[in-house]
Amino acid sequence: MKEQPVLDVSKLPLHGMGIASPAWWGTCTFMLIEGSAFGLAIAVYFYLMSLAPHWPPDVPPPDLFAGTCLTVLLLASVVPNVLVSRWAQQRKLGKVRIGLVVMSLCGIAPLALRIFEFPAQHVNWDESAYGSIVWTILGLHTVHIITDLIDTLVLACLMFTRHGDNTRRYGDVEDNALYWNFVVIAWLPLYACIYWVPRL
Amino acid sequence: MTTERRSSAATDVDLDDAELDRQLDRTWAGRTSFWGAIAAVDHKVIARRYIVTAFVFLILGGMLALAMRIQLAQPEARFINADRYNQIFTMHGSNMMFLFAVPVMEAMAVYLVPLMVGTRNIAFPRLNAFSYWVFLAGGILLWISFALDTAPDVGWFAYVPLSGPEYGSGKRADVWAQMITFTELSALAVAVEIVVTVLKQRAPGMSLDRIPLLVWSMLVMAFVVIMAMPAIMFESSTLIMDRLVGTQFYNPAEGGDVLLWQHLFWFFGHPEVYIIFLPAVGMVSTILPTFVQRPIFGYLPVVMALIATGVLAFGLWVHHMFVIGLPRLAESFFTASSMAIAIPAGVQIFCWLATLWAGRPIFKTPLLFVIGFIITFVIGGLTGVMVASVPFDAQVHDTYFVVAHFHYVLIGGAVFPLIAGIYYWFPKMTGRMMSERLGQWSFWLIFVGFNLTFFPMHILGLQGMPRRIYTYQPEMPWGGLNLFISLSAVILFSGFLVFFIDVARSWSAGRPAGQNPWNASTLEWAMNSPPPPYNFRRIPVVDARDPLWCGSDELPVASGLRTDRRELLISSVVEALPEARESSPRDSVWPFWAAIATSIMLIWSIFSPWAIVWGSIPIAITLIGWFWPKGIAEDES
Ligand code: HEM
Ligand SMILES: [Cu+2]
Numbered sequence: 001m002k003e004q005p006v007l008d009v010s011k012l013p014l015h016g017m018g019i020a021s022p023a024w025w026g027t028c029t030f031m032l033i034e035g036s037a038f039g040l041a042i043a044v045y046f047y048l049m050s051l052a053p054h055w056p057p058d059v060p061p062p063d064l065f066a067g068t069c070l071t072v073l074l075l076a077s078v079v080p081n082v083l084v085s086r087w088a089q090q091r092k093l094g095k096v097r098i099g100l101v102v103m104s105l106c107g108i109a110p111l112a113l114r115i116f117e118f119p120a121q122h123v124n125w126d127e128s129a130y131g132s133i134v135w136t137i138l139g140l141h142t143v144h145i146i147t148d149l150i151d152t153l154v155l156a157c158l159m160f161t162r163h164g165d166n167t168r169r170y171g172d173v174e175d176n177a178l179y180w181n182f183v184v185i186a187w188l189p190l191y192a193c194i195y196w197v198p199r200l
Numbered sequence: 201m202t203t204e205r206r207s208s209a210a211t212d213v214d215l216d217d218a219e220l221d222r223q224l225d226r227t228w229a230g231r232t233s234f235w236g237a238i239a240a241v242d243h244k245v246i247a248r249r250y251i252v253t254a255f256v257f258l259i260l261g262g263m264l265a266l267a268m269r270i271q272l273a274q275p276e277a278r279f280i281n282a283d284r285y286n287q288i289f290t291m292h293g294s295n296m297m298f299l300f301a302v303p304v305m306e307a308m309a310v311y312l313v314p315l316m317v318g319t320r321n322i323a324f325p326r327l328n329a330f331s332y333w334v335f336l337a338g339g340i341l342l343w344i345s346f347a348l349d350t351a352p353d354v355g356w357f358a359y360v361p362l363s364g365p366e367y368g369s370g371k372r373a374d375v376w377a378q379m380i381t382f383t384e385l386s387a388l389a390v391a392v393e394i395v396v397t398v399l400k401q402r403a404p405g406m407s408l409d410r411i412p413l414l415v416w417s418m419l420v421m422a423f424v425v426i427m428a429m430p431a432i433m434f435e436s437s438t439l440i441m442d443r444l445v446g447t448q449f450y451n452p453a454e455g456g457d458v459l460l461w462q463h464l465f466w467f468f469g470h471p472e473v474y475i476i477f478l479p480a481v482g483m484v485s486t487i488l489p490t491f492v493q494r495p496i497f498g499y500l501p502v503v504m505a506l507i508a509t510g511v512l513a514f515g516l517w518v519h520h521m522f523v524i525g526l527p528r529l530a531e532s533f534f535t536a537s538s539m540a541i542a543i544p545a546g547v548q549i550f551c552w553l554a555t556l557w558a559g560r561p562i563f564k565t566p567l568l569f570v571i572g573f574i575i576t577f578v579i580g581g582l583t584g585v586m587v588a589s590v591p592f593d594a595q596v597h598d599t600y601f602v603v604a605h606f607h608y609v610l611i612g613g614a615v616f617p618l619i620a621g622i623y624y625w626f627p628k629m630t631g632r633m634m635s636e637r638l639g640q641w642s643f644w645l646i647f648v649g650f651n652l653t654f655f656p657m658h659i660l661g662l663q664g665m666p667r668r669i670y671t672y673q674p675e676m677p678w679g680g681l682n683l684f685i686s687l688s689a690v691i692l693f694s695g696f697l698v699f700f701i702d703v704a705r706s707w708s709a710g711r712p713a714g715q716n717p718w719n720a721s722t723l724e725w726a727m728n729s730p731p732p733p734y735n736f737r738r739i740p741v742v743d744a745r746d747p748l749w750c751g752s753d754e755l756p757v758a759s760g761l762r763t764d765r766r767e768l769l770i771s772s773v774v775e776a777l778p779e780a781r782e783s784s785p786r787d788s789v790w791p792f793w794a795a796i797a798t799s800i801m802l803i804w805s806i807f808s809p810w811a812i813v814w815g816s817i818p819i820a821i822t823l824i825g826w827f828w829p830k831g832i833a834e835d836e837s
Contacts, residue, residue, distance in 0.1 A: 001715070001726055001748075001755045003217075007404055007741050009769060009778050010211055010760025015837035016770050016780030022323045022396050029392045029426065037430040044434075044449075044460065052455050126446035129455035136438070136447070154824055163829040167837035 015167050017089070018174070027175045031182045034144065038186050041137050042193055048129050049197070056130050059122045061198035066116035071191050073113065074184045077106035081184075085177035088170040093159070096173055100156035103180070107149030114142050121194075134194055141190055144183045151176050209833075210764040212738060220737055223763040228320070228733040230787050239787040241325035242733055243314050246332050248629065250307030253332075257299040257339060259700070264292040266693060273686035275674040285670035286353035287372075291346055293356030294376060297472065298383040299339045301614060305479040306390045306425075308621060309418040311629065313394055315724035315731060316412045318403025318740045320768040321784045323396035324389075326791045326826060331389035333795030338382025341803060345375040352376035355668065357469060358439070360450040360461045365443045374443060374806040377436035381802055384429045384436075387475075391425035394418055401768060402776040403723065404758055405742040412722045413496065416503050417482025420510040421475055427514065428471035435464040445809050459524060466517035474513040476610065478506060480617035481548055484570050487617075487624050488552055490720040491567040492559025495746055498551040505544035505551075512541045522593045531590045538588035545581060549574065564718075565639030569620035572647045576612025580605060583658065598668075601661025607654045619646070619699065626703070627717050631729040632710030638702040645695030652688035656681045721746035726755055739769050742776075765833035783834035790826035797822050 018024060049055045056062075084099030117138060125135035155176055158164060212220050230240045240246065267288055271280045280288065314322045322328055345351045352372045354363040363373040398419045402411070411419075439461075441447040448454035450461055489496045496502060518526065518534040526534075552574060561567060583605040587593045596602060619642075626634050665678050672678055716725040723740055724731075725748055738757035744750055758778070761767045766784040771777055801815025829835045 001753060003738050003757045004754040005738065005759040006756040007758040007778070008213075008760045009404075009739075009758050009781060010213065012760075012769075012778060012781045013837075014781055014783070016782060019773075020400075020770055020779040022400050022770065022782065025396045025400055026324060026392055029395050033388055033392075033426050033430060036427055037434060040431055040434050040464075044464075047460060047463070048455060048457065051457055057455055126448065127454070129448045129451070129457070132438075132441070132447035132449050132456070136441075150820060154827075158829070163831065163835070166829075166835065168829075168835060 013167075015171070017167065017171055021171050021175075023171060023175050024178070027178055031179070034182070035186065037140065038190065041133070041140060042189060045133050045137065045193055045197075048133055052130065056123070056198045057128055059130075062117075062122060062134070062195055063120040064195055066113050066120050067191060067195050070110050070113040070117065071187065073106075073110055074187055077103070077110075078181060078184055080106060081177050081180050085174050088173035088177070091165075091167070091170055093165050096170070097156070097159050097164075100152060100159055100173065103177075104149065104152050104156055107145060107152055107180075110145055111142070111149070114138070114145070137190055137194060141183075141187055144186070148176070148180050148183050151179070209762050211760055211762050213759055215763075217737065220763065221732065224734040224737065225732065227763060227766055230733070235789060236787070238792050239329075239789045241321070241329050241785060241787050241791075243310050243322040243325060243328060244629075244731060244733075244735075246325075246328050247307045247311035250303055250310060250332055250335070253336060253339065254300050254304035254307060255700075257295055258304075260343065261292050261295040261300060262693065262696065264288050264295070266689065268292065269686040269689045271670065272672075272682050274683060275672050275676065275679050277671055280670060282670045283353065286668075287346065287349075287351040289668055290352045290355055290358075290376070291342070294352065294379065295339075295342065296610075297356060297476075298379065299335075299342065301476045301610065302387055302472070303335055303383070304618060305421070305476055305614070306387060306394075308479060308483070308618070308625075309394050309421070310390060312625065312724060313397055313415055313418055314401070315628075315727075315735060316415050316722050317398060317401060317406060318723045318736060318742065319397065319401040320735045320739075320766070322393050323401060324393050324785075326785050326788055327389050328393055329788075330791035330795050331386035331393075333792055334382055334389075334798060335386035337795060337799040338379050338386070341375065341382065341799075342379045345372075350375065352379075357465050359465075360439070360442075360458050363439060364450050365446075368443065371806055374440055377439045378802055378806055380432055380436040382799070384433050385798075387425055388429050391422040391429075394422040395426070398422075399773050400770050402771050403740045403742050404769065404771055404776055404778045406771075406776045408774055409499075410742055410745045413485040413499070413502055413506075414479075414482040414722075417478045417485070417506050420506045421478040421482075424471050424475050424478070424510050424513055428468045428475070431464050432468040435461065435468070440806065444806075459521070462521050462524065463517070466520040467514070469520065470517040471513040473609065474509055476614045478509060480573070480614040481506070483617045483621040483624075484552065484573060485548070486722065487566050487570055487620055488555050489559075489746075490624075490718045491562045491564060491570075492555055493562070493719065494555065494559040495721070495749075496551065497554035497558060498547075499745065501547050502551050505547040508544040509541065512537065512544070516541060519588055519593075522590045523597045535588050535590060539585055542581060542585060549578070564623075565634070565636060565643055566620040566624040568640065568643045568647075569616050569623065572643065573612060573616035573620065576608055576616060576647075576650070580608030580612050583608065596661050598666055599661035600657040600665045600667055603667050604654050604657035604661060607657075611650060611654075616646075622703070624718070625724075626706065627710075627713030628724055628729045628731070630707055630710070631713055632706050633713050633717060634706040634710060635702050638698055638705075642695050642698040642702060645691055645698060647695075649688055649690075649692030649695050653685055653692050656685050656688075660685075716748065721749040723747055734766075762833075765836070783836070786832065786834055788826065790822055794819060794822035794826055 080102045084103055087095040087099055121134050123131035125131050155172060230236050271277050350370055350372055352375055354373055358376050361367055398415055438449045442449055448456045450456045450458055485496055485502055515537045519538045623634055623639055660678055660681050663677060713729045715728060738759055741756040741758055767781050768784050769778050770780045770782045772779055797818040801811055804811035804815050
C-alpha cells in the first residue's frame, strides 16, 4: 500500500517516563501476579483455619517482637524510598546514589530480623499444615525482599558507572521504588494474618 | 541530556521507500548464524518457534491418543499394560493442555498482536525469547521422563493423595508438578508482554473501541492467565514441598486437606479452559467478517461478552467438584453461575450468525472450520449445561460422557478455530497460500471423523464406562462402540495428516500470497508477506475500526522515527495518542542462558531443596548480564 505521512513524531521524547514507560506497566503487571499469589496464600491460610478445631493448633500464637519490629522497619523504609523516587524524577544523580545505598541497607535489615521470625512461630514447617502455611507465607515474602534487594544493589552499582546519568536509569530507579512499596504494602495483610488472626 | 543529538540522528523523514527499507532492515534484522538464531528476539521468529513446537506436541499427544484407542478397541486387549496406560492418559492430557493448547494460543498472540496493533515488536522481546526456551525445557522434561518410564501417572489434574508423598512413588508426580512450573512461568511471561503491548504500543488513533477483536480476546486471556496461573504455581510448588521436605498442606492427619488441592486446581483449571477458548473466539470474530466481507455485527456486545467470560470464569470452579458433597447452597450457586456463562457465549454466537446472515459468505477452508466450530461448540455447550446440573453430574462424573464433553469444547471450541486461523494467517506468516483442495479434504475428514469419534463417547458414558480404565471385560456392553470409536479415530487422524501434509507442501511450494490475499481489514495485512523484521516501514495511523476497508488505497502513517536504532511508538492507554518514541531491545543470548539456569534450578529442586539457594545464583548472574546497559543507541534517552 502507498503510505501517506499524516503525523510527525520526531519531536517526541526518546524515552517515556512514568505511565508512558512500558517498564512501569510491566512492573505493575508483575505486581498484579505477585499480588494474586499473596492473596492466594492468605486464602489458603483461612481455608486451613476454617478446618482446624483450634487455631493455631496446639501451639501458642507467634511471638510478636521480631515481626512487629520488621513491620515498623519496613514502614519506615517507605520514607527514603519515596525520596529516592522523587530524586530520580528530578534526575539528581548524587542524591539518587546516596538514596540507593540507604535503600540497600533498608533491604538487608529486614532480612536480619526475618531470621528471628521463623522460630517465633513456635512451629516447624513439617509439624502441621499450620506450620507449612506460615513458613510458606514468610518464605514467599522473604523471596520478594531478596529480589528487590538484589535489584537495588545492582541499580546502586549501575548509578556509579557511566551508564548512570540517563533518563532510562532514573526510570528504573522509580520502578524499583514502586516495587519496594509493593513489597511493604503486601506485607501488612500478611503480618496481620500471621500475627493477629491467631490472637482473635 | 541527549537532546542535542536528536537532530543529528537518522530518521525516516525524507527517505524514499527503498532506502528506508534498507536502513530499517540493517537495524532490525537478526544475524543468520547459529548464535544469531539463539539470540533472536523478533516476535515473529519466537512465535513461529512456539507454534511449530506446540504442533509437534500436538502430534506427539495425538500418537498417545492413537495408542489409547488401539488399546481400547477391543475388550481385554494386551497392547498396553495398566501402568503404561496410566502414564499415557496423564501424558496425553497434560501434554495437550500445557504444552499444546495454551502455548499455541499464546503463540498466535505473540505473532499477531504486535502486527494487529501496528507496532514493530512485542513489549519485552527478551522476556519473550526467555519464555520460549523455558517452555521448550518444560516440554523436553516431560517427554524425556516418559521415555525413561518415569512419566507422571496421576491424571492431568494430579489429585492428592494419589500424587502425594504417601502414594505417588518415585519422581513421577514431581515431574508433573515441575512441568507445570515451567509452562506457567512461560505463560505468565507472555501474558505480561501481551498486556503491555496492547495497552501501550497501539498505533496512534487506535482507541479502545477500534482494537481488533482478536486483540481484545488476547488481552482478556492475558488477564485471566495473570489471575489464574499463580494458583497452579502455588499448588505445584506446595506439592513438591509436601513430597520433598515434608510440609503438610495436603495431609489430613496434620491439619492439611485433600480438597484444598481440588479447590486450588480448579480455581486455575476452569479459567484454563477460557484461556484456550477466548483466543479461539477472537480468531472466529476476526475470520468471519473477512469471509463475508462486512464488519462484524455487534462489535460492542462481542467485546462485552469477552470481558464477561473472563470475569465469570473465576466463579465456576466448584462445578468440577460436585461429587465431593458440598452444602446445598454452594451447589445451587455454582450451578447457576455455570449456566450464566452460557449468556456471553450465546451473545457471541448470535453476533456471528447475524454477521453471516447479513453478508455473502465465501466458503473457503477457514470459513468451513469456523462453521464447524460453531456447530461443534454448540453441542459441547449443551452437554456443558447438562453436567452443570448436580444430579446429572453425579451420574456421569468420571465417565466417558465427560471425556466426550470436554473434547467437544476443546477440539471443537479451540482446535477448529485454531486450524481456521492457521489456514487464514499462513499466507501472512510464510508468504504462501495453503491448498484449498487439501484444505477442504482435511476439513471434512476432521469434522466427520471428530463427530464419529467423540459423539458415541456420550453414549458409552451413559452406559457407565468409566474414564481412565486401561481395559474392560467382554461381558460389558461397550465393545462394539469402542471399536467403532477407534475406527473413526483413524478418519480423524487422517484429516490431521492431510492438514500437516498441506502445511509442509505449501511452506515450500505454495502459491505466493501477496500482501492481502483475503482482502481482510486489519493491519497485519498492510505489509508484505512474510512481514519484514520491522513489521511496518512507517507506523500506521488509525482512524477506523477496519483500517484497510476505508475505500482508499493509501495508508495514513506517522513519520519521524529513527532508523539507526530499534524504535517504536508508545501511546496512551485509552485514546492511543502518541506519548514517546521508545527503543526496543536488540538481540541477546542472555535470555537463553537465563532459561538454561532457570531450568537447572527447577529440575534440581525436584531432588534437593538447596537447589533453590545455589541454583538462584546463576540465574541472578544471567539476569544481570541481560539487563546491564551496553551503551548502544537503544540506551539513549
Ligand atoms: C486428536 C484426537 C484426540 C483423541 C482421539 C483423544 C482421545 C482421548 C481419550 C480416549 C481420552 C480418555 C483416556 C481415558 O480416560 O482413559 C482422552 C483424555 C483427555 N484428552 Fe484427549 N484426545 C484427542 C485430542 C485432545 C486434545 C486436542 C486435547 C486438548 C486440547 C485433549 C485433552 C484431553 C484431556 C485433558 C484428557 C484427560 C486426561 C486425563 O484423564 O487425565 N485431547 N483423550
Ligand atoms: Cu469448568
